Amino acid sequence: MAKTGATGIRRIINAAGYSWLGFKAAYQHEAAFRQELVLMLVLTPVALYYGPSYADKALLIASLVFILLVEILNSALEAAIDRFGDEHHPLSGRAKDMGSAAVFLAFIIAGLVWFSVLY
Numbered sequence: 001m002a003k004t005g006a007t008g009i010r011r012i013i014n015a016a017g018y019s020w021l022g023f024k025a026a027y028q029h030e031a032a033f034r035q036e037l038v039l040m041l042v043l044t045p046v047a048l049y050y051g052p053s054y055a056d057k058a059l060l061i062a063s064l065v066f067i068l069l070v071e072i073l074n075s076a077l078e079a080a081i082d083r084f085g086d087e088h089h090p091l092s093g094r095a096k097d098m099g100s101a102a103v104f105l106a107f108i109i110a111g112l113v114w115f116s117v118l119y
Helices: 007-030 029-048 053-081 090-118
Strands: none
Touching: 007 029, 007 053, 029 053, 053 090
16 A cells, blocks of 8 residues: 555644644735734733633633634635636635625624623
8 A cells, every 4th residue: 555645743743834834824914814813912811810710711712712713714715716816706705705704703702702701
């Protein structure tokens, strides 16, 4: 049987490298990601200080990470769509709008988490 790729620890190291490249690309090419990262960096100390319990602190921070996660997926979707050309197509517009809606919902979830934990 032919070997198809890295296995074991090498696969994990490679995956970590690809993840780092993804973070780097999001930071370099996506203003929204940079803004949301700043939001996370500002609110994480607030979560650590005001979170009533360790679980609450984790929920507050996880809701911020969730925003970044959805933004990265949205940016990946937009990059894949843009790869196929600059012409306007209704399905491309719909996909991009849905990605944006997903980011909006992530913000609503984070807001609900923060409101429910801190008030």
